[in-house]
Amino acid sequence: MDHNPHNLKTLPEKPDGYLDADELIKFFNRKKIIIKRKDNLPRFCKNNDIKMMKVQRAGSAGSTPTIYKTPSESKINEIISNLKNNNNSLLGREIVKKKKEKILEVFDKAEDQAESRTTIADKVSQILGTPCNRKLVRSVLDKKRSSKLNKLKKIS
DSSP states (O other): OSTTTOOOOOSOOOOOTTEEEHHHHOOOOOOOTOOOGGHHHHHHHTTOOOOEEEEOOOOSSSSEEEEEOOHHHHHHHHHHHHHTTTTTHHHHHHHHHHHHHHHHHHHSSSSSSOOHHHHHHHHHHHHSOOOOOOOHHHHHHHHHHHGGGGSSSSSO
16 A cells, blocks of 8 residues: 555645644644545545645554644635535535525425526526526426426426
8 A cells, every 4th residue: 555645745744734634634624625524535636736745753553644734824725715606515515505495485485487597597696606507496396396497487
């Protein structure tokens, strides 16, 4: 098994501006980036271009600890926007739940023959500030409001 799969440089001690895994997870949690699994942290950091290094461990037991450079605010904002657009991330799943709630809310408030799937998607996008498309609107309405679909402008 490869103990340095990312070919990281090994330093004798931790320099300033670097965090260990626990500190980085706490830092991300404060910034609203939720990471539950500590073992996926190196892959997450590699995918988001966060610099990593190894530090020599004390003693001969255990693995060599990885340290991570503290990301800048612009990098954090970039990570958050990437996670919002990824439905497999925890933040992305939360956004999809909010989208589904808003779709139903907009549909329920709409008058007969006043809204289409596209206009509902546009309104949800404006409200939440994240992209929403008519396919998601269709799937949500087909599951939750299938008996009331005649309320839409155009039904296909």
